[in-house]
Amino acid sequence: MTEATVLPVIWAGLIAFAVLAYVVLDGFDLGVGILFGAERDYEERSVMINAIAPMWDGNETWLVLGGGGLFAVFPLAYSIIMPAMYPTIIGMLLALIFRGVAFEFRFRAETVHGRWWWDNAFFLGSTLAAFAQGLTLGGLLQGIKISGRVYAGGWWDWLNGFTLLCGLAVVAGYALLGACWLIWRTEGAVQRRARHAAEALSVVVLVFIGVVSLWTPFLNPVFWRRWFDYPGILLTAPVPVLVLLLTWGFWHGILHRHHATPFLCATGWFVLCFAGLGISIWPMIVPPSLTIWQAAAPPASQMFLLVGAVVLIPTILTYTGYSYWVFRGKVDTGTSYH
Amino acid sequence: MFPVDAFHLARAQFAFTLVFHIVFPAFSIGLASYLAVLEGLWLRTGESAYLDLFRYWVKIFSVGFAMGVVSGLVMSYQFGTNWGAFSDRAGPVIGPLMGYEVLTAFFLEAGFLGVMLFGMQKVGRRLHFGATCMVAVGTLISAFWILSVNSWMQTPRGYTIAPDGRFLPADWARIIFNPSFFVRLPHMVLASYLSVAFVVGAVAAYHLLRERAVHGTAKNPAVRRMFSMAMWMAAFVAPAQVVMGDIHGLNTLHYQPAKIAAMEGDWTPQRDAPEILFGIPDMKDQVTRYKIELPHLGSLILTHSLDGEVPGLKQFPRAERPDSRVVFFSFRLMVAIGFAMMGVGAWSLFLRWRRSLFDNPWLMRAMVLMGPAGFVAVISGWITTEVGRQPYTVYGLMRTADSMSPIGLPGVATSLLAFITVYAVVYTAGIGFLLKLMSRPPMRGEPDPPADQPIRTAGITPGPAGAVAAQ
Numbered sequence: 001m002t003e004a005t006v007l008p009v010i011w012a013g014l015i016a017f018a019v020l021a022y023v024v025l026d027g028f029d030l031g032v033g034i035l036f037g038a039e040r041d042y043e044e045r046s047v048m049i050n051a052i053a054p055m056w057d058g059n060e061t062w063l064v065l066g067g068g069g070l071f072a073v074f075p076l077a078y079s080i081i082m083p084a085m086y087p088t089i090i091g092m093l094l095a096l097i098f099r100g101v102a103f104e105f106r107f108r109a110e111t112v113h114g115r116w117w118w119d120n121a122f123f124l125g126s127t128l129a130a131f132a133q134g135l136t137l138g139g140l141l142q143g144i145k146i147s148g149r150v151y152a153g154g155w156w157d158w159l160n161g162f163t164l165l166c167g168l169a170v171v172a173g174y175a176l177l178g179a180c181w182l183i184w185r186t187e188g189a190v191q192r193r194a195r196h197a198a199e200a201l202s203v204v205v206l207v208f209i210g211v212v213s214l215w216t217p218f219l220n221p222v223f224w225r226r227w228f229d230y231p232g233i234l235l236t237a238p239v240p241v242l243v244l245l246l247t248w249g250f251w252h253g254i255l256h257r258h259h260a261t262p263f264l265c266a267t268g269w270f271v272l273c274f275a276g277l278g279i280s281i282w283p284m285i286v287p288p289s290l291t292i293w294q295a296a297a298p299p300a301s302q303m304f305l306l307v308g309a310v311v312l313i314p315t316i317l318t319y320t321g322y323s324y325w326v327f328r329g330k331v332d333t334g335t336s337y338h
Numbered sequence: 339m340f341p342v343d344a345f346h347l348a349r350a351q352f353a354f355t356l357v358f359h360i361v362f363p364a365f366s367i368g369l370a371s372y373l374a375v376l377e378g379l380w381l382r383t384g385e386s387a388y389l390d391l392f393r394y395w396v397k398i399f400s401v402g403f404a405m406g407v408v409s410g411l412v413m414s415y416q417f418g419t420n421w422g423a424f425s426d427r428a429g430p431v432i433g434p435l436m437g438y439e440v441l442t443a444f445f446l447e448a449g450f451l452g453v454m455l456f457g458m459q460k461v462g463r464r465l466h467f468g469a470t471c472m473v474a475v476g477t478l479i480s481a482f483w484i485l486s487v488n489s490w491m492q493t494p495r496g497y498t499i500a501p502d503g504r505f506l507p508a509d510w511a512r513i514i515f516n517p518s519f520f521v522r523l524p525h526m527v528l529a530s531y532l533s534v535a536f537v538v539g540a541v542a543a544y545h546l547l548r549e550r551a552v553h554g555t556a557k558n559p560a561v562r563r564m565f566s567m568a569m570w571m572a573a574f575v576a577p578a579q580v581v582m583g584d585i586h587g588l589n590t591l592h593y594q595p596a597k598i599a600a601m602e603g604d605w606t607p608q609r610d611a612p613e614i615l616f617g618i619p620d621m622k623d624q625v626t627r628y629k630i631e632l633p634h635l636g637s638l639i640l641t642h643s644l645d646g647e648v649p650g651l652k653q654f655p656r657a658e659r660p661d662s663r664v665v666f667f668s669f670r671l672m673v674a675i676g677f678a679m680m681g682v683g684a685w686s687l688f689l690r691w692r693r694s695l696f697d698n699p700w701l702m703r704a705m706v707l708m709g710p711a712g713f714v715a716v717i718s719g720w721i722t723t724e725v726g727r728q729p730y731t732v733y734g735l736m737r738t739a740d741s742m743s744p745i746g747l748p749g750v751a752t753s754l755l756a757f758i759t760v761y762a763v764v765y766t767a768g769i770g771f772l773l774k775l776m777s778r779p780p781m782r783g784e785p786d787p788p789a790d791q792p793i794r795t796a797g798i799t800p801g802p803a804g805a806v807a808a809q
Binding site for chain 2: 054055057058060061063064065067068069071072073075076078079080081082083086087089090093094096097098100101103104105108149150151152155297298300301302304305308309312313316319323326327
């Protein structure tokens with residue numbers, strides 16, 4: 001076991017953690033943006049925004065850490081994935097711009113028309129960002145053509161039935177997280193509607209999880225072996241069981257009017273899906289052929305950043321937790337954003 | 339002016355997104371420190387004008403910061419989308435530095451920003467002040483790493499080159515603290531402080547002028563306080579920046595003489611060189627036309643001696659020359675603004691000595707006019723240093739032409755158009771909102787970001803007259 005063997009494994013774990021943190025955290029605030037389209041009332045829309053306003057910025061930063069970490073530690077993967085997923089990455093960035101500024105701008109719009117415009121920017125930006133992330137995920141999962149050290153595929157490789165399915169699945173999944181977050185953090189009419197939305201979305205999301213899970217092993221024989229051969233099956237077998245347990249927990253929480261339980265269970269689904277994804281592609285960073293060791297920067301680069309990461313990631317987690325603690329509880333009009 | 343191909347459009351895209359982005363970090367770096375100073379002074383003196391100013395500027399900060407975050411996100415992904423070969427080869431060296439930027443600064447800002455913007459009642463004064471300071475420190479750490487990356491691209495040190503062409507780190511201290519880092523970082527931080535000082539000064543001057551127009555005198559204590567603070571900054575930081583710029587020039591002369599020759603429009607190396615004040619460089623005929631020159635000054639500025647030798651572009655093969663037609667003008671614009679800022683600062687010192695700082699409408703008009711000057715200087719400075727680094731991404735080692743991703747013309751053209759469209763909408767609206775916030779004067783008892791109501795108070799809030807009447 002040398003540095004060159006171990007360091008990429010550690011870093012793959014850290015980047016996977018950053019991406020998972022991003023998916024769960026920005027997932028719920030993008031989800032609130034997606035649900036925004038179904039809400040009409042100005043005051044209630046404001047409550048929805050205020051339920052995520054203090055956190056969205058910090059949440060989005062995990063995306064920069066995921067991208068930045070990839071660039072720093074797996075520069076080859078970064079320089080292949082970005083051109084391969086060019087339209088979905090650029091589309092996601094533009095969508096995030098729109099929704100990011102809409103947070104600030106909608107409250108400052110003076111006319112009904114202006115507010116309508118920024119509210120729609122918020123809704124469409126959130127939805128498009130989620131969809132683009134799903135497309136990117138699907139495009140990565142199905143595999144990327146490489147020749148030498150550069151992307152060798154075509155301009156439209158990222159667009160097909162599987163990637164579209166992944167795009168829709170991520171939109172539905174984020175909307176579910178958003179609905180559950182609103183159940184947790186709001187009261188009254190907004191909470192009631194969020195609960196209805198969560199009930200319907202949970203069914204949709206489970207169907208998507210099922211279809212994507214059934215499709216994935218057929219993309220690549222390696223995935224198939226990983227899932228169904230010993231010892232991989234030891235890891236994959238508990239996943240459906242845990243999904244079922246969480247489903248029970250979710251409905252228990254919904255039916256008994258718990259506030260936090262649905263969110264925690266929905267987050268659990270995401271964690272399990274992510275774990276399933278990890279089991280599938282390990283140790284590839286760009287399926288089907290580029291491993292984390294081939295894509296890694298030299299140990300000196302990984303070690304240098306690791307020193308900082310070991311100190312700073314726990315610190316970051318601590319004060320992210322502190323920020324969430326400060327803004328705990330229901331959104332009430334006295335402590336809101338604007 | 340340039341051929342339309344994927345390469346030039348990708349460069350145009352980088353330039354376009356960088357120009358729009360850099361304004362906001364500069365604004366955030368300067369304003370975060372200003373906010374920390376304001377809150378600190380309020381805690382120390384208990385003067386409500388400081389708290390009013392803090393609350394006034396923190397709203398503006400939140401809009402500017404959001405625009406910096408989203409445009410920064412674009413920058414961090416663009417290295418991969420458009421400049422994949424550069425990312426692959428230079429990633430092992432600059433990737434970890436950018437990783438540190440994200441880890442330390444970005445998170446510090448984003449994590450504590452929430453507390454700073456929303457939490458004064460929730461966490462208490464001292465902890466809130468702590469959060470404000472952390473945001474300010476975060477913006478500075480952010481600048482530290484980004485300028486380290488940029489400086490390494492200008493003056494690479496501490497690396498080895500692998501057989502496959504990748505740059506590998508050999509000595510991190512030499513990579514981070516490379517020879518141009520020590521001049522570039524203070525130059526940018528001072529530029530950020532000056533830019534914000536001139537924005538604050540312009541906003542103050544605007545409200546002083548409006549109040550004078552109605553009442554004959556300007557009494558709003560918060561406005562007077564911020565005008566005075568801004569003018570102190572202009573008086574002391576502008577000269578410091580001119581000195582820093584001179585040091586930067588000497589550094590560039592030593593490490594990137596071709597850049598200096600292009601900036602100066604000099605074609606043949608010479609001793610006792612004149613300084614070209616104005617001219618039009620011609621890259622093809624290798625001459626600067628319509629020159630207006632001051633004798634001796636070129637050597638004096640660059641070498642601090644009358645007969646020092648300054649470089650000329652003809653010393654370098656054509657394929658190694660940065661485009662003088664761009665950097666000659668961008669450099670002059672930056673320098674002119676720097677001296678104008680220093681002039682305004684000196685003027686304010688004189689008026690202050692005469693005890694008439696708040697009585698001279700011409701100074702105020704000049705300040706309103708120069709409100710955006712700092713940003714123009716920042717942009718032209720970055721254009722100078724980035725275009726001056728051409729034709730390389732890693733100076734002397736990796737050509738820009740070899741740095742691209744395998745992306746075709748339609749892809750780059752489409753994304754460039756999309757960026758231009760989106761930025762046009764978003765930045766027009768954003769700058770509009772910022773100007774609207776600034777068009778209202780800070781008032782006594784300036785509200786926190788108001789509780790449940792959105793900020794759309796322009797029609798309800800008393801204007802300057804009402805604010806004065808309320809005192």
